[in-house]
Amino acid sequence: MSDVFTSEAPDSAVRLAMERVKAAQSVSDLEGLELGTVIVNMGPQHPSTHGVLRLVVTLDGEVIRDVIPVIGYLHRCKEKLAEKRTYFQYIPIVDRTEYVAGMNCEWGYVRTVEKLAGIQPTRRAEFIRVIVAELMRIASHLVAIGTFVADLAPLGTAMAFYTFRDRERVLDLLEQVSGGRMMFNYFRFGGVRYDLPDGWVEKCREFLDYFPPQIVEYENLVNDNAIFLQRTIGKGVLTQQDVVDYAITGPNARASGVAHDLRRTRPYSVYPELDFEVCLGKHGDVYDRYQVRIDEMRESLRIIRQALAMLPQGPVQVGTLRPPYVITPPPGACYTAQENPRGEYGTYIVSDGSRYPYRLKFRDPCFVNLQVFPKLLKGVKIADAIAISGSMDLVLGGIDR
């Protein structure tokens, strides 16, 4: 391998890539690999990976022959931290796992602890949770769509401006509820921290009226654009078999036509009372993954509208919990999963009856979805790899934890 250059001593991922190239050359199962094979580190500081994802890419000219994802650059020991904090102290840390969808992550954790400890949240709190979680889903999909289109073509930069402009409005609403724009610390065991402020419901309804024309604007901007269509249709097809094998969840699975939506398949909270469609794609390509996210934003608006109409009066926290909120769930283990903007966000907690979680494990959707990359990217051109990885909507904070 005299033609492999690296500036530093290669780490295990690069060594693995080199070994695979060597093995392929000796048995020559990959045609043409001898000529001009280059191993490139894409990332961790690559603008198109939206975070510190590193792909060790074996290139044959422009074509990708092999991909080895390397993660861990954003590892902050979230699971270890849980073992040294009380259940209550850990809530703000959950925000920081999948930071683009903080509300949903908090909900997942809080629900698991509630289930372990046998706490039933109040009904008003359940509706508030649904509303903020769906607002968060819209904000998260706006980031996904904006950055994804921005990666594709110069026209996309405009898209990023439009989506981030509207995301500001969502974050303003969430800020008025919780006091935070990214890191909310809003959920509590048995409810939420604050009731909705005066006039918030009207402001939220204003947003519901404001937003649908903006979605049409996004669609007008790119849906008929020849460059956009060329770069998305038929690219990076995820088959239903891939979805099953790699346990892909969320919009990425639904774009392939798998109607897996935990709000339906494993209903929680008050979702059974709300009417909404599970948005599906047909082909599982990059375009479908984009379109499913657009459609889901409309469904989220529907859910919020219904939840606002059904919002009951009453307390937003159960009265039994008072500061310092120390709870000691009985010994046992519990797994709950819920539909985050990126897929199934699961929390597995083992309790030993003390004030601290004995073991906590997150099942992060992006961590699982990323595993399919080597299969998905093999044989595609490197420019398409950008489109594909953008359409999978990865958040490294969740992957690395």
Place this chain on the structure above:
Amino acid sequence: MSIAIGAVKLAIDDLGARLGAELGADLADLRVQEPDTLVARVDRRRLRAVAAQLKGLAEIAYDSCNFVAAVDHVTHLETVYHLYSYATNSYIELHVEIDRDNPVCDTICDLYPAADWHEREAWDMMGVRFDGHPDLRRILLKDDWIGHPLRKDYVDLLENHPNV
């Protein structure tokens, strides 16, 4: 291939009875934990056989591995497998006890590709060696990290990470 979630309507008790009949003693303490989740203990040496059988079941196959977690119980380690069946829209949780001094467990990542990284994470964080795993490298920590931080007796020393 078209996937219909929950196409096979089967009460969880009936599903448990059917699994008990098919797999017999391999699924120890099989019980219903939640309306859609069964839990069972599996012997370490039988794990691969059980996983292959669960995946190969007619109609009600558990075709997807949701996640794998490792837990340090001080006396022993435990790996927890969460499998999902699209047809019945239900889960099964397999608990496998692993010797703490010789933490070896068979891999299931050839049966369930999704288990690959979870097993690497279990190795990285808890030091469970998965026999037969094709690429058992550290995943979240650096290559030269010493020790497995989520073990209860892990002590973080400066010399554990020489290049920091």
